[in-house]
Amino acid sequence: MTGTSEREVTALGRSESLADLLGGRRGAVDASVPPVAFTAGWLVADRSVPVAVVAALVAGAVVAGWRLRRGDRPRSVLVGMLAVCVAALVVVRTGRAEDFFLVQLLANAASALGYAVSIVVRWPLLGVVVGTALRQRGRWRRDPALLRAYGRASWVWAGIYLLRVAVFLPLYLGGHVLALAGARVGLSWPLVAAALAVSWAVLRRSLPAGHPGLRHPVSQVAPAGPTPDRDDPRPGQ
Helix, strand or coil: CCHHHHCCCCCCCCHHHHHHHCCHHHHHHHHHHHHHHHHHHHHHCCCCHHHHHHHHHHHHHHHHHHHHHCCCCHHHHHHHHHHHHHHHHHHHHHCCHHHHHHHHHHHHHHHHHHHHHHHHCCCCHHHHHHHHHCCCCCHHHHCHHHHHHHHHHHHHHHHHHHHHHHHHHHHHHCCCHHHHHHHHHHCCHHHHHHHHHHHHHHHHHHCCCCCCCCCCCCCCCCCCCCCCCCCCCCCCC
């Protein structure tokens, strides 16, 4: 995520605004640097896992410093660096280079499941993320049209994560480190850019004509009790 929640979002009429809210392509590029550094170090050092781990950690630290310098939220930077450290720890424990990508594989599987479940329970994660960034709390859920639109658009992200699992899993099981690194890059920012564009299009098309947009949920509260039929007078009236 970028620091969008710390500044007011001035417009959501452009796909770039949605990209900012969800982390954007820039964050996906940053996340690809440590896996590439790991693979490069592994190859240059004649498939040495320790050298590859050091290369990944150094790259992760450089990326973290760069993100802090450009104003990203410290918590977001810390989460990114923590993911690199956990992946490095797993590799050190197992000694298998392909295990550097295991955390990413599991994270995508969990994300796909999380998005699917969130839609079923009517708390679509895309709405949670965007609503939080816009400081709407749960107001967006009281808008039936907006809730339905977020649900449909969340399926796009569930599909993206599921696609990654379908690609990563056979490569991981086969121990194809180079292919995993290539898939990690190929399925990062290009796929994120596509998901942002498609999910934004789904959101816009799902909202009825005249809806004020994501920043202005239209709350619809049901009446407290049944409304009497005035054309059917009751006895004694």
